[in-house]
Amino acid sequence: MTSPRVAVVGTGVIGAMTAWRLARRGADVIALDTLSPGHDRGASAGESRIFRTLYKEGSGYVPLLQRSGALWRELELSTGTRLLTMCGGLTIGPREHADVRAVRRCAEEHDLDHEVLDTAAARQRFAQHRIDDDEIMVFDPAAGVLRPEPAVQAAxxxxxxxxxxxxxxxxxxxxxxxxxxxxxxxxxxxxxVDHVVFAPGPWARQLDPLSTLPVEIRLITAYWFATRDTAAHRPDRLPIAIRRHREAGFSCFPVLDGVGIKIIPHHLGWPILHDPAALPRSAEPEYARAASEAARRLLPGVVPHPVRIGTYAEGFTPDEHALLGPLPGHRNATVMTGFSGHGFKLAPVFGELGAELALGEPASHDITALDPGRRAD
Ligand SMILES: Cc1cc2nc3c(=O)[nH]c(=O)nc-3n(C[C@H](O)[C@H](O)[C@H](O)COP(=O)(O)OP(=O)(O)OC[C@H]3O[C@@H](n4cnc5c(N)ncnc54)[C@H](O)[C@@H]3O)c2cc1C
Incomplete structure (x- = not known):
């Protein structure tokens, strides 16, 4: 019997992982991309990505995250590449903030290791963050920092x-x-080919069979700030963090390449882009000022003017959960897009699920919530 021939369209992190899991299952795979592996014009670049297990987006993701963690290790071992550094993760904010409550609920529901640091303990242990009197930290030991460009290339x-x-x-x-x-x-x-897996990231609606999918392209901008004490901001001393201050929200990544820490502000929202090809190279002044202000106010160890700015495009769905499953209205087609700003850490398990769907195997996890045909309401 000949192996099924599967085309993977797009080799950002999702297509790359899918190609890996398909080939491991013996499929005859071709994986095509307009650009080069690890390029910086889509969603899968920018030095670092967060991996975390206490999941504010829904505790139903926990089994997927755990499987993904195991697959990240498998990929590291099979390629000899270090991709995931388990530096731990913090959710920082007022005790009653929805995200702080969500990660605590997730820990309880799945009986996951975690530490709740009250204001005094948090200030003492992670002084790199300046916190207000009503803020606490929740520490997730099963969290870390991923390297996106090497990850795509390794897969x-x-x-x-x-x-x-x-x-x-x-x-x-x-x-x-x-x-x-x-x-x-x-x-x-x-x-x-016998089957096609569409993994075109934010370009989804430019491909004819995907043109009506509910995926909106957003511009996400990352800012790097030089640190005064670099050693205190490396992964061995600074976990990844999701900050939920009442005036500013951002994700925060430790120093990896010596340039500085990276933050991605959330509180101004992410502007809509009509075409990923129109990705600007620099930030709007209003956004850059807001990032500098957040750094000045909340990160006492940085020089609050960015030394580097990176712009990226990501596809978002209305409910901010991915579209992953059979392409509605077509046979022999799987679609994987709309990862809504949180797909990277899950890419290996999503790739595994994409491979299972493409080969007609039962899905190893319940992904009905990600059904591309679900209604938006
Ligand atoms: C700045 C930023 C920070 C993020 N932070 C995190 C984080 O900390 N943790 C986390 O888990 N997630 C995070 N995410 C989300 C995560 O990075 C994305 O969900 C993930 O990278 C999506 O990958 P993708 O393969 O779907 O898209 P992409 O990486 O954009 O890949 C799509 C690929 O398809 C190719 N393509 C498109 N059309 C065609 C075509 N017609 N023919 C051939 N090739 C085509 C493109 O060239 C591209 O290479 C972040 C996203 C961004 C943008």
Missing amino acids: LHAAGLAGASILPYHRVDEVAETARGWRITSGATHFD
Whole structure:
């Protein structure tokens, strides 16, 4: 019996992981991308990503996160690449903030290790964050920092070792259903496959069969700030953090490459982009000022003017949960998009689920909540 031939369209972190898990299962995989592996024009770049297990987005994610953690380790071992540093994670905010309550509830529901630091203990242990008198910290030991660019490359390397054909600089121009599966057209080249997995990230609506999916493109900007005491801001002393101050919210990443800590402000929202190709290279002054102000007010050990700014595009769904499942209205097609700012840590398990769906295997986790055909209300 010949192996099923599967095309993966898009090799950001989601497509790369799917190609890896498909090839590991013996599928004949081709994985195409317009750009190069680990490029910085989509959603899967920018030096660091948060991995955490106390999940404010819903405790139903915990089994997926645990499986993802195991797969990150498997990928590290099979490629000899360090991708995930378990520096722990903090949720910081007023005791009654919805996110602080959500992570505590998640810990209780799944009996997960965690520490609740009252204001005094938090100030003593993590003085890198300036906190107000009503703020606390919840520490998640099963959290860490991921390296996005090496992660994409490692997944594609592992996919290639397992037999996948990785085709960068192959934009998919057209996809058409055939009697047996799909015909994929990239320039003058056609590929006939049994199944197609669409993993085009924020470009989803530019592909014809995906054009009506409820995915909106948003611009997310990251800011790096130089630290006065760099050693105090490295992962061995500074966990990743989600900050929920009443005046500002951001995610915070320790120093990795010596440049500085990174923050991604949340409190001004993320502007809508109509085309990922229109990604600006710099930040609007209003956003840059807000990031500087948050750093000045809440991170006492940094020089509060960014030394580096990175802009990225991500696809968001109305309920901010991914679309992952059979493509509605089509046969032999799986769609994986709309990861809404929290897909990276889950990419290995999402890739595994994508592979299972593409090969007609039962899904190893309940993902009905991610059904691409669900109603928006
Ligand atoms: C700045 C930022 C910070 C984030 N922080 C976190 C975090 O800390 N933790 C976390 O878990 N998640 C985080 N996320 C979310 C996570 O990074 C994304 O959900 C994830 O990277 C989405 O990956 P993707 O593969 O779907 O998209 P992408 O990485 O954008 O990949 C899509 C790929 O498809 C290709 N493509 C598109 N159309 C075509 C076509 N027609 N033909 C061929 N190729 C095509 C593109 O070139 C691209 O390479 C963050 C996202 C951003 C933007």
